[in-house]
Amino acid sequence: MKNLKGALMFGQSGGPTSVINSSAAGVFIEALKHSDKITKVYGAAHGIKGILDENFYDIGKEDPKELELLKYTPSSSLGSVRYKLKKVTDDETDYKRILEVFKKYDVRYFFYNGGNDSMDTCNKVSKYLAQNGYECNIIGVPKTIDNDLCGTDHCPGYASAAKYVSTTLMELNLDAKVYNTGLVTIVEVMGRNAGWLTAAAALASYKGLGPDLIYLPETPFDIDKFVADVKAVCEKNNDKCIAVVSEGIKNKDGKYIGEFVSSATDLFGHAQLGGVCFALANIVKARLGVKVRPIEFSLLQRCAAHLASAIDVEEAFEAGAAAVKFALAGETDQMVAIIREEKNGKYSSVMKLVSLSEAANTEKKIPAGWVTNNGTGLSKEFIDYALPIIQGDSKAPLEDGLPRFAKLKKVSGKK
Amino acid sequence: MKNLKGALMFGQSGGPTSVINSSAAGVFIEALKHSDKITKVYGAAHGIKGILDENFYDIGKEDPKELELLKYTPSSSLGSVRYKLKKVTDDETDYKRILEVFKKYDVRYFFYNGGNDSMDTCNKVSKYLAQNGYECNIIGVPKTIDNDLCGTDHCPGYASAAKYVSTTLMELNLDAKVYNTGLVTIVEVMGRNAGWLTAAAALASYKGLGPDLIYLPETPFDIDKFVADVKAVCEKNNDKCIAVVSEGIKNKDGKYIGEFVSSATDLFGHAQLGGVCFALANIVKARLGVKVRPIEFSLLQRCAAHLASAIDVEEAFEAGAAAVKFALAGETDQMVAIIREEKNGKYSSVMKLVSLSEAANTEKKIPAGWVTNNGTGLSKEFIDYALPIIQGDSKAPLEDGLPRFAKLKKVSGKK
Numbered sequence: 001m002k003n004l005k006g007a008l009m010f011g012q013s014g015g016p017t018s019v020i021n022s023s024a025a026g027v028f029i030e031a032l033k034h035s036d037k038i039t040k041v042y043g044a045a046h047g048i049k050g051i052l053d054e055n056f057y058d059i060g061k062e063d064p065k066e067l068e069l070l071k072y073t074p075s076s077s078l079g080s081v082r083y084k085l086k087k088v089t090d091d092e093t094d095y096k097r098i099l100e101v102f103k104k105y106d107v108r109y110f111f112y113n114g115g116n117d118s119m120d121t122c123n124k125v126s127k128y129l130a131q132n133g134y135e136c137n138i139i140g141v142p143k144t145i146d147n148d149l150c151g152t153d154h155c156p157g158y159a160s161a162a163k164y165v166s167t168t169l170m171e172l173n174l175d176a177k178v179y180n181t182g183l184v185t186i187v188e189v190m191g192r193n194a195g196w197l198t199a200a201a202a203l204a205s206y207k208g209l210g211p212d213l214i215y216l217p218e219t220p221f222d223i224d225k226f227v228a229d230v231k232a233v234c235e236k237n238n239d240k241c242i243a244v245v246s247e248g249i250k251n252k253d254g255k256y257i258g259e260f261v262s263s264a265t266d267l268f269g270h271a272q273l274g275g276v277c278f279a280l281a282n283i284v285k286a287r288l289g290v291k292v293r294p295i296e297f298s299l300l301q302r303c304a305a306h307l308a309s310a311i312d313v314e315e316a317f318e319a320g321a322a323a324v325k326f327a328l329a330g331e332t333d334q335m336v337a338i339i340r341e342e343k344n345g346k347y348s349s350v351m352k353l354v355s356l357s358e359a360a361n362t363e364k365k366i367p368a369g370w371v372t373n374n375g376t377g378l379s380k381e382f383i384d385y386a387l388p389i390i391q392g393d394s395k396a397p398l399e400d401g402l403p404r405f406a407k408l409k410k411v412s413g414k415k
Numbered sequence: 416m417k418n419l420k421g422a423l424m425f426g427q428s429g430g431p432t433s434v435i436n437s438s439a440a441g442v443f444i445e446a447l448k449h450s451d452k453i454t455k456v457y458g459a460a461h462g463i464k465g466i467l468d469e470n471f472y473d474i475g476k477e478d479p480k481e482l483e484l485l486k487y488t489p490s491s492s493l494g495s496v497r498y499k500l501k502k503v504t505d506d507e508t509d510y511k512r513i514l515e516v517f518k519k520y521d522v523r524y525f526f527y528n529g530g531n532d533s534m535d536t537c538n539k540v541s542k543y544l545a546q547n548g549y550e551c552n553i554i555g556v557p558k559t560i561d562n563d564l565c566g567t568d569h570c571p572g573y574a575s576a577a578k579y580v581s582t583t584l585m586e587l588n589l590d591a592k593v594y595n596t597g598l599v600t601i602v603e604v605m606g607r608n609a610g611w612l613t614a615a616a617a618l619a620s621y622k623g624l625g626p627d628l629i630y631l632p633e634t635p636f637d638i639d640k641f642v643a644d645v646k647a648v649c650e651k652n653n654d655k656c657i658a659v660v661s662e663g664i665k666n667k668d669g670k671y672i673g674e675f676v677s678s679a680t681d682l683f684g685h686a687q688l689g690g691v692c693f694a695l696a697n698i699v700k701a702r703l704g705v706k707v708r709p710i711e712f713s714l715l716q717r718c719a720a721h722l723a724s725a726i727d728v729e730e731a732f733e734a735g736a737a738a739v740k741f742a743l744a745g746e747t748d749q750m751v752a753i754i755r756e757e758k759n760g761k762y763s764s765v766m767k768l769v770s771l772s773e774a775a776n777t778e779k780k781i782p783a784g785w786v787t788n789n790g791t792g793l794s795k796e797f798i799d800y801a802l803p804i805i806q807g808d809s810k811a812p813l814e815d816g817l818p819r820f821a822k823l824k825k826v827s828g829k830k
Contacts, residue, residue: 075593079595167818177490300586300710303587391813392816402585403585
């Protein structure tokens with residue numbers, strides 16, 4: 001519990017979200033209020049890579065109005081990165097370099113914003129600096145549309161993506177059923193191992209305009225059963241069926257169905273997915289002889305800031321601001337966690353801390369008991385969990401009928 | 416110019432839009448005010464097919480609040496159809512049946528809402544009834560995201576789809592450029608022969624967050640040139656490039672590039688397109704060795720009522736209401752047209768009429784002079800044309816954080 005004075009470094013990492021910059025705004029706006037303890041505020045270009053390369057921006061030089069607009073600006077304004085630190089016992093090079101840079105710029109506050117892999121990076125840096133006697137308060141700020149970080153009720157970014165998925169499915173439901181001819185629509189949603197975002201499709205069903213079938217990565221996926229499920233819906237519903245599948249659906253042996261389409265892997269060794277809806281569409285078309293339309297939500301689901309949840313925007317901001325407040329109070333080696341509360345029957349939340357070790361590299365999945373309808377639906381528990389956090393609209397002001405996103409000057413902070 | 420008394424029949428036809436129901440609301444709400452002349456208001460299920468099958472709804476039985484919500488409900492609430500009437504000289508069956516049904520229900524006002532093919536249907540029915548001495552005032556209500564109807568400044572449905580395309584591209588621009596590694600993003604937009612909707616991508620470029628390259632169906636598409644264009648952008652831009660292509664891009668011989676992917680045809684004999692972005696992605700990946708992400712906006716671009724243009728919602732409503740007012744004043748055999756006006760430097764519009772013969776089966780394309788940058792950009796004339804009509808937000812009220820769309824009772828009007 002150290003009370004420190006020095007510079008602050010903030011980095012964004014992993015896949016961006018609609019509200020990741022809201023957390024950046026929370027960190028920056030809060031930090032700039034504390035010039036007595038925080039002497040400089042830096043934003044790293046492309047996360048940990050920017051620190052290694054001494055490539056970061058002096059946030060104190062930005063227009064405060066633009067920092068405010070960051071709240072409503074999607075994607076990672078500082079640039080993101082997928083860079084995995086090796087184990088320190090295998091290769092200490094990067095760690096030494098980070099320590100060197102932190103010393104040179106007197107960085108005493110470090111905040112890293114991301115998902116599982118980013119919390120792993122944050123955790124490794126935290127442990128290394130502590131072991132080497134360098135005083136620096138380090139707090140992870142959660143972020144992931146996958147919603148799979150442990151220790152937090154949900155992750156900033158999830159609710160807005162869930163609102164996109166559910167709203168868009170309601171609209172698609174109306175569109176895909178418009179003709180007097182049959183159509184099977186297969187929608188693919190992101191989420192490698194956890195089905196939280198795919199499950200959000202059930203919110204549309206709860207409102208009466210959702211898909212007929214939902215397939216999560218948590219439930220083993222069988223292609224024959226899938227075709228039979230679609231056939232059964234078509235038979236009772238004029239050859240119309242909407243199915244939603246996670247990009248991460250796997251067969252009973254744990255092999256990604258999407259690997260039948262592509263076998264590329266990303267830098268973390270994860271299978272590079274996406275496109276499984278097209279493979280399934282071909283199979284359904286061939287076996288059932290119906291018209292099929294595959295729709296991949298692709299990047300749209302993670303950058304649709306125009307459809308952000310107001311609760312998510314605020315919580316993302318508060319998570320960033322809370323990281324600064326906790327660190328100023330001497331906390332370190334922790335991740336900010338959102339704790340759900342209910343006040344007078346109304347949803348509310350507070351920010352607490354969980355240890356980085358607990359948050360890093362573990363994945364929170366959908367409880368098995370929440371999966372219903374022979375693996376194709378979600379229970380009321382899920383609706384009660386997800387519905388309160390997608391409430392409210394919050395988005396960038398319009399200029400010429402289009403969003404006015406933040407424009408940062410990005411003045412180099414390099415000495 | 417007949418002043419008639421009798422029932423009103425309204426049908427929706429062709430591909431739905433975000434605001435097609437706003438025109439339905441305009442027709443219904445205006446018509447229900449005139450019970451002295453309009454004795455019944457019917458909504459045909461699946462357009463002309465519902466008339467042939469005596470399958471239509473008694474709109475007077477609907478809750479007025481739900482009719483109001485129709486303004487903000489995407490897709491065709493009555494059901495749409497793609498049904499092409501044969502030439503009356505080839506086969507009179509359908510025409511005789513329509514006359515029979517109109518006589519049975521004393522239909523004296525007929526409104527048909529759709530694009531080119533629907534105006535053709537409307538025109539054929541109008542001419543047939545007139546030739547057979549059946550008095551009925553017939554007005555077409557324009558609708559198409561393709562924006563290719565002649566005689567009207569623009570078509571209801573276009574501006575909302577354009578707002579979706581431009582807003583989404585701004586968000587994608589931020590997302591697709593987030594990593595410090597290369598990525599070519601190829602986005603596919605609807606529009607078979609006219610590039611109006613694809614051109615809307617230029618609005619995002621106008622705001623500084625658009626694609627680097629835009630390809631319209633009006634300009635012959637050469638795959639080698641396309642790859643060279645992408646390569647040139649990548650070379651000056653860290654291997655990052657965003658290209659937007661119309662589904663309807665054609666080679667110099669007029670053959671759809673998308674036909675290399677699929678050769679299915681729809682009921683009108685049009686090539687069934689979609690998916691050309693995937694073919695182009697494979698070509699770019701193979702030739703340039705860069706990471707490529709194809710994104711198809713698919714149905715999303717035509718049903719995203721949550722992102723509708725307020726001007727479009729109002730004009731779609733007014734076009735429907737104007738059809739009723741014109742018909743009550745004795746007009747027939749016409750299509751409602753939006754005429755652009757400027758009042759004190761501010762955009763405004765009025766509804767006038769053009770003959771159905773003029774509107775049917777002709778396609779309005781992007782003027783050649785508006786295409787710039789060696790076939791990859793749009794001129795200021797296009798921005799000045801499109802920007803005023805995407806202004807303002809207008810959408811369904813939220814219930815549980817999700818849109819509350821209209822729920823019609825759909826009481827059968829069959830005698």
